[in-house]
Amino acid sequence: MKPRSVTHASFTIKRSFKQAPDRVFAAFATESNKQAWFHGPDEWGRDKHEMDFRVGGRETSVGGPPGGPVSSFRGIYQDIVPDERIVFSYDMDLDGERISVSLTTIELKRDGAGTHLTYTEQGAYLDGWDHPDGREQGTRDLLDNLERYLGQN
Amino acid sequence: MSDHSVAHGTFIVERTYNHPVEKVWAAWARSDLKRQWFGGGADNPPKVFEFRPGGRESSEGTIPNGPTFNFDVVYQDIVPNNRILYNYDMHMDGKKISVSLAAIEFWPEGRQTRLKLTEYGLFLDGLDNVAQRKEGTVGLMDQLGRFLDGTR
Numbered sequence: 693m694k695p696r697s698v699t700h701a702s703f704t705i706k707r708s709f710k711q712a713p714d715r716v717f718a719a720f721a722t723e724s725n726k727q728a729w730f731h732g733p734d735e736w737g738r739d740k741h742e743m744d745f746r747v748g749g750r751e752t753s754v755g756g757p758p759g760g761p762v763s764s765f766r767g768i769y770q771d772i773v774p775d776e777r778i779v780f781s782y783d784m785d786l787d788g789e790r791i792s793v794s795l796t797t798i799e800l801k802r803d804g805a806g807t808h809l810t811y812t813e814q815g816a817y818l819d820g821w822d823h824p825d826g827r828e829q830g831t832r833d834l835l836d837n838l839e840r841y842l843g844q845n
Numbered sequence: 846m847s848d849h850s851v852a853h854g855t856f857i858v859e860r861t862y863n864h865p866v867e868k869v870w871a872a873w874a875r876s877d878l879k880r881q882w883f884g885g886g887a888d889n890p891p892k893v894f895e896f897r898p899g900g901r902e903s904s905e906g907t908i909p910n911g912p913t914f915n916f917d918v919v920y921q922d923i924v925p926n927n928r929i930l931y932n933y934d935m936h937m938d939g940k941k942i943s944v945s946l947a948a949i950e951f952w953p954e955g956r957q958t959r960l961k962l963t964e965y966g967l968f969l970d971g972l973d974n975v976a977q978r979k980e981g982t983v984g985l986m987d988q989l990g991r992f993l994d995g996t997r
Contacts, residue, residue: 696927698948700963702855768919770934770944771969776849779944779967781932783921790898793921793930795946797851797967812853814965816930816948818922 699817701824707809707835711842713775713800716807719838720778720798721745729841730834732756732763747772751780761787776800784822791821811835852968854975859961860986864993866953869960870926872989873949882992883985884916898923902931912938927951935973942972962986 709716719725723743731739732755739755751767767782778798784791794815801808811831817823862869872878876894884891884904891904902918915936922930929949935942945966952959962982968974 696924698928698930698950698963700948700965702965768932770932771941771967773849777851779851781919781921781944781946790922793932793946793948795932795944795965795967797853799851814853814855814946816922816946816963 694819694821697819699820699823700815701817702812702814703824703828703831704813705811705828705832705835707811707839708803709807709809709839709842710805711807712805713802713807715842716800716809716838717775717778719842721774725841728845729837731837745769745772751782786821789821790818792817792827794827809835848970850970852971852974853966854968854978855963855965856975856979856982857961857963858979858982858986859959860990861954861957861959862990862993863957865956866926866951866958868993869951869958869989872992873929874925878992882988896920896923915939926953937972940972941969943968943978945978960986 719729722745723741726743727741730741730753736755736757739753741753743751747769749769751769753765754762756762764785765782767780769778769780771777771779777800779796781795783793792815794813796811796813799810813827813831815824815827872882874896876891880890884906889904889906891902893901893903895901898920900920902920904916905913907913916933918931918933920929920931922928928951930947932944932946934944943966945964948963950961964978964982966975966978
């Protein structure tokens with residue numbers, strides 16, 4: 693077992709999308725829409741994803757590289773204002789070890805015909821398994837996926 | 846547009862208690878002890894107290910002639926005598942006023958215990974703010990100190 697430690701860190705990512713807030717919100721709000729862009733690298737294959745998008749509802753995503761460690765994401769929605777904001781807490785496990793606990797806020801603001809998105813995440817990274825830079829990069833990759841998805845649909 | 850807003854805020858409270866870590870830990874881990882210093886007091890125990898990862902804690906209190914507050918926790922990580930991580934929501938008269946992530950870390954220092962509470966909050970729609978939350982939390986950590994000093 694690794695020595696116990698907690699590293700506290702936050703990051704903020706801002707993005708502009710051409711699509712209106714209701715389109716961007718919809719990409720987060722239904723299971724089939726979210727599955728189209730919220731997933732790991734292609735070589736991981738399809739993750740096991742379930743989502744109950746309402747305040748108090750849960751979301752899980754379990755996956756990983758073939759033969760490699762299993763990553764588990766478990767979230768709980770804490771606040772939802774349609775077309776404006778989504779707040780959720782989540783924890784991540786790697787092969788059953790808890791590696792982080794985080795609180796995420798997604799804020800959407802109309803920007804002309806498009807949307808300005810602010811993604812703010814505060815994380816507690818546990819026992820040296822993961823680090824904030826990696827999580828921020830992973831989140832940037834997901835938002836790249838989201839941008840491609842919105843452009844194609 | 847509506848008046849929805851999110852204010853992000855973070856604060857840290859640190860204390861050294863003149864008690865061993867097992868005793869400080871128990872004050873958080875046991876419902877019969879926590880109710881004596883946390884929140885509404887011993888006469889208003891939490892309605893739910895499930896001190897385990899994935900477990901919930903839920904309590905409600907009304908300020909005389911004032912609003913009713915609801916405090917709802919989900920515990921996310923617990924390492925005995927070492928750390929507690931949980932998220933919580935606060936409601937005031939049924940309106941959500943904040944969503945927070947709290948981490949409490951414990952370090953034994955001889956027969957004393959150093960405690961560090963790190964909290965990150967989203968204060969929603971102007972109904973609360975980080976300065977008020979920090980003040981309330983400082984008060985709770987002082988109450989914890991008095992509770993520990995007053996018990997064997």
